[in-house]
Amino acid sequence: MSKAQYVMALDQGTTSSRAILFDREGRVRASASLEFRQHYPRPGWVEHDAEEIWSSQKETAEKVLAQARAQAAEIAAVAITNQRETVVLWERATGKPVYHAIVWQCRRTAEMCDRIRQEGFDRTLRERTGLVTDAYFSGTKIAWLLGNVPDARRRAEGGELAAGTIDTWLIWNLTRGRVHATDVSNASRTLLFNIRTLCWDEEILRYFGIPASLLPEVKASSSVFGETKLFGDGLAIAGVAGDQQASLFGHQCFSRGSTKNTYGTGLFLLMNAGEKIPPSESGLIATVGWQRNGRTTYALEGSAFVAGAAIQWLRDELKLIGSAEETEAVARSVPDSGGIYFVPAFVGLGAPHWDAYARGTIVGLTRGTSRAHLVRAAIEAMAFQTRELIEAMSTDSGNRPDALRVDGGAARNDFLCQFQADILGIPVERPATTETTALGAAYLGGLATGFWENEDELGQQRRLARRFEPQMNEARREELYAGWHRAVARAKGWARGL
Ligand code: ADP
DSSP, rough: OOOOOEEEEEEEEESSEEEEEEEEOOOEEEEEEEEEEOSSSSSSSOEEEEHHHHHHHHHHHHHHHHHOOOOEEEEEEEEEEEEEOOEEETTTTTTBBSEEEEEETOOHHHHHHHHHHHHHHHHHHHHSSSOOOTTTTTHHHHHHHHSSSTTTTHHTTTTTTEEEEHHHHHHHHHOOOOOOOEEEHHHHHOOEEEETTTTTTTHHHHHHHGGGGGOOEEEEEEEEEEEEEETTSSSEEEEEEEEHHHHHHHHHOTTTTTTEEESSEEEEEEEETTTTTOOSSSEEEEEEEEEETEEEEEEEEEEESSSSHHHHHHHHOOOOOOOOOOOOHHHHHHOTTOOOEEEEEBTBBBBOOOBBOOOEEEEETTTTTTTTHHHHHHHHHHHHHHHHHHHHHHHSSSOOOOOOOEEEEEGGGGHHHHHHHHHHSOOOOSSOOOOHHHHHHHHHHHHHTTOOHHHHHHHTOEEEEEOOOOSHHHHHHHHHHHHHHHHHHHHTTGTTTO
């Protein structure tokens, strides 16, 4: 048996870079985290300094190795999971970025997306990439960089530049520029990747004026990407996936129909769709989950923009609560929401509504409405939004999950988990480890390097902290959900002035 005892996962998120050492049982043995700066050069624009992303990530890796007193020989693999869609453009010769990283949240290409829709190319994009035409995805961000950074287009065409999502940027730095690669799950978020052929799509690249030589080689998520010598002896870089796909893998959603939900600032619901590209009529996104052992697993994805952010709003703007944790006790202090609904459509509504003009709405207020009712309604809204996404997924996939696996900051709230089970009528499962995303990347890396044998071995490690069984009767469940629909109808189109 090899000396390897750990897999190191690098979890490069939107606000912090983290590194975690997992042992053979999938337990966290060391972890380190560093925040980095957010740059908002104009309203709606969001950037990161790519060099700061790399230096913070490298430092966390060094920290966890020191914490565990681990030698390089004890690390079976370095795995990577990352904020998705964010892009970096850099000089091949020096490895220096030519501009800040443009972050997934950045809206600078919203007008470019309007033009694409006017030209009708959004249909081609949808068909080939599984995505909707939105500034969120990487393709238009790369096109913007080539069109706006002085000399970038000429230099890109001359092969002097390289582009990539954050996984690619980390791999480049870990290998000191020897490897320019990404994995299929990250590639599938760029709007440039054909999820049928699993190649960069030439026609799309032509449309955006992006030279193919700028883009990384695309590899299986669970495979060896290269070697890093930055931490002593050579370490295999193996296991790469975008954060939400890594979380799906970390929850062990290996079978078709199994589903996870992450309750953070927003909601991210992903369902394993099996080995065929799932059609979506309900405004969901088809994406690559992962590729392993020559097989590609697809996923259906739906998200709500505002989930835990509504709790932050109650805390920071309305000052109704002192902390997010407090919401649990406050919600429990009343038997129900007193008939009120809170639709947190602060920035419009995503799937399945796609209404950019919807706005936040609270309906059903009476003289008896209290702070506790409002807090409770904000938590219940996360569960209702999740049910809408689950319904859309069930329609599109023909599969209804038999349980929902959950993670993210707000999943710590027992009241939310119970109410979610009640509103869905299926159990909600919360794993013992809260590091599902990093664990998913570690699994992909550990499987690629033989640290773990197969999914069955991982299955033996799965530990639930708690399973919430539905307790509400069907009539009540449907009555509450019908009320949510009526509330959403009132939130829609508000900013259009109708
Ligand atoms: P992100 O990764 O999007 O930054 P996290 O997964 O860290 O988010 O979750 C943070 C979000 O969860 C915040 O919006 C916060 O309001 C919410 N949150 C955290 N704890 C709770 C709780 N106990 N109950 C309800 N919401 C919570």
